[in-house]
Amino acid sequence: MMIIDFLRDTVSSFFYLLVTPFCVYCREWLYDRQRVLCNKCTAMVQPVVSVDLEITKTYKITVHALSAYRDPLRTLIQSKRFGDRIAAYDLGRLLWQLTYFNHLTCDYLVPIPLHWTRYARRGYNQAEEMAHELGHRRQVPVAKLLKRVRKTEFQAQLDKESRGENVQGAFVLDVADPSLYAGKHLILIDDLMTTGATLKEAVRLLRTLKPASITALVACRVI
Numbered sequence: 001m002m003i004i005d006f007l008r009d010t011v012s013s014f015f016y017l018l019v020t021p022f023c024v025y026c027r028e029w030l031y032d033r034q035r036v037l038c039n040k041c042t043a044m045v046q047p048v049v050s051v052d053l054e055i056t057k058t059y060k061i062t063v064h065a066l067s068a069y070r071d072p073l074r075t076l077i078q079s080k081r082f083g084d085r086i087a088a089y090d091l092g093r094l095l096w097q098l099t100y101f102n103h104l105t106c107d108y109l110v111p112i113p114l115h116w117t118r119y120a121r122r123g124y125n126q127a128e129e130m131a132h133e134l135g136h137r138r139q140v141p142v143a144k145l146l147k148r149v150r151k152t153e154f155q156a157q158l159d160k161e162s163r164g165e166n167v168q169g170a171f172v173l174d175v176a177d178p179s180l181y182a183g184k185h186l187i188l189i190d191d192l193m194t195t196g197a198t199l200k201e202a203v204r205l206l207r208t209l210k211p212a213s214i215t216a217l218v219a220c221r222v223i
Helices: 002-018 039-044 073-082 085-098 116-122 126-138 160-167 197-209
Strands: 051-056 059-068 108-111 146-148 171-173 185-193 213-221
Touching (some): 051 197, 073 185, 085 213, 146 197, 171 197, 197 213
16 A cells, blocks of 8 residues: 555656646646646635534534535536546645645545446546545545445436435445544545535444544535
């Protein structure tokens, strides 16, 4: 795993040395290579407050989001349809630069997984790449604790009532040693939250590991 992480970081660093620094939305020249958006496009990002997501009547988690689901971030999220892996790194960098993430207690980052058929077609998991970017910057490990065992419909194509049924039973725990995560602080990573049905299903499973806390961090949420 350390070798894979090293290669991932090396490739990512090499890419950023080669690519001319343009704003990922309007393509304006950026003088700071660490920037993702220019000042004008950064000002377009609509911040949203954190919300509590009810898992059961007695248990909630906090969901932190960078922005409402609008441009310029909407374009970055939708780039996964076209195999734009770099957009996932950019979303991770924006979460690092513009959210409260660095102040959240965190032992492990847990990305929402893709079904293997979608992973094969796309070649990567956007949530996982975002998690690796955040983990690299904060020096916390990414733990792929969930496996998607059922291919579901795209949540965005369903009405609110159908989304919970769509993801029900979609995940299983994929953990060799559950004791590693007992009493730890887990942060779920995903690109987009609509109704929260996907996060709820993931949290229900992760709670069985008896972590100290579970929080969610997404690039955008629908408001």
